[in-house]
Every structure is written in structure tokens, then in C-alpha cells.
Amino acid sequence: MNSFLGLPPEFTAPERSWAWVLPVPYESTVSYEGGTRKGPAAIIEASAQVELYDPILDAEPALEYGVHTLPALPPNHASPEAMVADVARAVEACARPDRLLVVVGGEHTISVGVVRGLVRAFGGELAVVVVDAHSDLRDEYEGSRYSHACASRRMLDEGVEVLFQVGVRAISKEEAAFIRANPERLRVWFADEVHTTPLELLLADLEARLAGRRLFLSLDVDGLDPSIVPATGTPEPGGLTWHQALAIVRTLARVAHVVAVDCVELAPREGLHMAEFAAARLLYHAMNAIWHHRGAPSP
Numbered sequence: 001m002n003s004f005l006g007l008p009p010e011f012t013a014p015e016r017s018w019a020w021v022l023p024v025p026y027e028s029t030v031s032y033e034g035g036t037r038k039g040p041a042a043i044i045e046a047s048a049q050v051e052l053y054d055p056i057l058d059a060e061p062a063l064e065y066g067v068h069t070l071p072a073l074p075p076n077h078a079s080p081e082a083m084v085a086d087v088a089r090a091v092e093a094c095a096r097p098d099r100l101l102v103v104v105g106g107e108h109t110i111s112v113g114v115v116r117g118l119v120r121a122f123g124g125e126l127a128v129v130v131v132d133a134h135s136d137l138r139d140e141y142e143g144s145r146y147s148h149a150c151a152s153r154r155m156l157d158e159g160v161e162v163l164f165q166v167g168v169r170a171i172s173k174e175e176a177a178f179i180r181a182n183p184e185r186l187r188v189w190f191a192d193e194v195h196t197t198p199l200e201l202l203l204a205d206l207e208a209r210l211a212g213r214r215l216f217l218s219l220d221v222d223g224l225d226p227s228i229v230p231a232t233g234t235p236e237p238g239g240l241t242w243h244q245a246l247a248i249v250r251t252l253a254r255v256a257h258v259v260a261v262d263c264v265e266l267a268p269r270e271g272l273h274m275a276e277f278a279a280a281r282l283l284y285h286a287m288n289a290i291w292h293h294r295g296a297p298s299p
């Protein structure tokens with residue numbers, strides 16, 4: 001696998017890199033259109049075209065913090081549970097308070113393994129923000145409790161204290177009832193609300209609920225509008241705009257202690273390479289904002 005952002009070797013050595021990228025080309029439980037196993041390679045390839053200069057920071061941050069790209073985690077097709085366990089082991093092995101882990105999927109199921117690995121590495125007290133068109137709160141889907149359609153429900157089972165979802169616009173009756181029944185652990189900003197409420201109110205709510213918390217940010221690309229990322233397994237109209245997504249990411253970077261980010265559900269399509277480029281660009285923006293608010297890399 002190429003290096004994220006196409007950085008030359010002097011900026012990618014593991015010991016000097018603050019950001020570690022873990023590709024997880026796993027796809028098993030997708031329910032509509034497939035292809036997420038090709039997501040990591042497409043995003044990493046597209047990332048080489050991302051401009052390193054960040055106009056907000058007036059710097060080329062990646063050259064300062066360093067980005068190490070790990071070998072892809074081999075898919076485990078024994079079962080989704082087995083894959084989640086593999087992801088958890090890999091994440092636990094790389095997670096550190098002074099490092100940012102960036103997991104590139106793959107289907108959303110892998111995020112459950114990220115949560116488990118982070119809880120093991122840091123000992124709980126984890127908040128999660130999921131940008132997603134789907135609330136993924138079903139207890140079971142098509143016979144599997146580890147379907148990508150159950151990802152957020154399983155993250156709660158792993159002990160996540162607060163789960164904050166943004167951009168949701170497709171849920172089942174069962175999921176709506178689950179949301180109403182769990183107001184203390186679950187906060188859902190539906191896409192409708194995001195589009196009809198001043199953005200400042202959403203950002204203030206993020207800050208109020210997540211300030212100072214250890215945080216995992218899970219970016220399901222279908223949370224964005226399909227005009228930005230058309231290449232995804234289960235697209236839904238009416239998603240977040242590019243600038244709403246950036247504002248959310250910047251707010252989280254400022255108020256919380258973000259220890260990991262993932263980007264899942266990209267399914268590359270011929271002729272729609274704007275999708276993987278947008279994913280790579282969003283990840284780099286998140287990395288820069290998080291780095292800016294966390295200060296210098298580890299010694």
C-alpha cells in the first residue's frame with residue numbers, strides 16, 4: 001500500500017510520525033452495492049493528490065507531524081465478529097494518547113473494533129461522534145449482529161459513554177424507538193435538523209456534550225451528501241454539505257481529545273474519483289485540525 005498523502009520516506013518513519021494510518025479493506029455484510037474492500041487503496045491513492053498546504057494553518061502540517069501508513073490489515077472472513085476482534089487487537093497495539101490513529105475502511109463494522117481497541121488501550125471513558133446517513137442502531141440485520149447496519153448499536157455495547165450522530169436521514173421504527181429510549185447516551189442530529197438550524201447551535205451542542213472528552217470520530221462517507229461522495233454502498237439524498245462537515249470536524253478537534261478517526265463505506269466507482277478524493281481531503285483536514293489543537297508531536 002502506498003503512503004498516505006504520497007509523502008516521501010523522511011516524513012513517514014513510525015517513530016517520528018504523530019499520525020498512523022491503518023488501512024482495513026474489509027467488506028462482508030454490505031446490504032446494497034458492494035466495493036468497500038477497495039476503499040482504502042482508492043483513498044490512499046487519491047490522497048497523493050491532496051494539497052499539503054493548509055491555508056487555515058498557513059503550513060504544510062503533514063511535513064511537521066509525519067504520517068506513517070501501516071500495512072493493510074488482512075480481512076478475516078471467518079465472521080464479522082472475528083474481524084472486529086482483529087481490528088481491536090491492531091488498534092490496541094497502535095493507540096497512544098500522543099498519537100492520532102486514522103483507520104481507513106472498509107465497511108462500517110470495523111468501527112466496532114476500533115472502539116473496542118481504544119477502550120482497551122485507554123480504559124474506557126470514550127465518546128464517539130458518528131457522521132452517517134444511517135443511525136446503524138439495529139440490534140440485528142439480515143441475521144447478523146455485526147452487520148454494518150448495527151455498527152453504532154455495537155459501539156454502545158462496547159461501553160461508549162456518549163454516542164453523538166450527525167447527518168442521519170434513514171432509520172427504522174425500531175431505531176427511532178431506541179433513540180427515544182436512550183436520551184442520556186445517545187444524541188442524534190438528523191440531517192433535516194442540521195439543514196434547518198443555524199450551524200452554531202449544532203456546534204455548541206457538540207461542545208457542550210463532548211468538551212474535554214476522549215473522542216473517536218467515525219466518518220461514514222454517506223453522511224456527506226452524495227453530490228460530494230457519490231461512490232458509497234447505501235447513498236441517501238440530503239446529506240451534510242462539505243462546509244458543515246468541516247465545521248463539525250474543526251469543532252471536535254478544538255473541544256475534545258480526539259484519539260482516532262476513521263473513514264468508512266467508500267466504494268470506489270469508475271469515473272467517480274471525486275468521491276475518494278473528498279474522503280482523503282476530509283481526513284487530511286481532520287488530521288491537521290486535531291494536530292493544531294493538540295500541539296507538537298511526541299518527543
Ligand SMILES: [Mn+2]
Binds near residue numbers: 132134220222223
Ligand atoms: Mn451509513
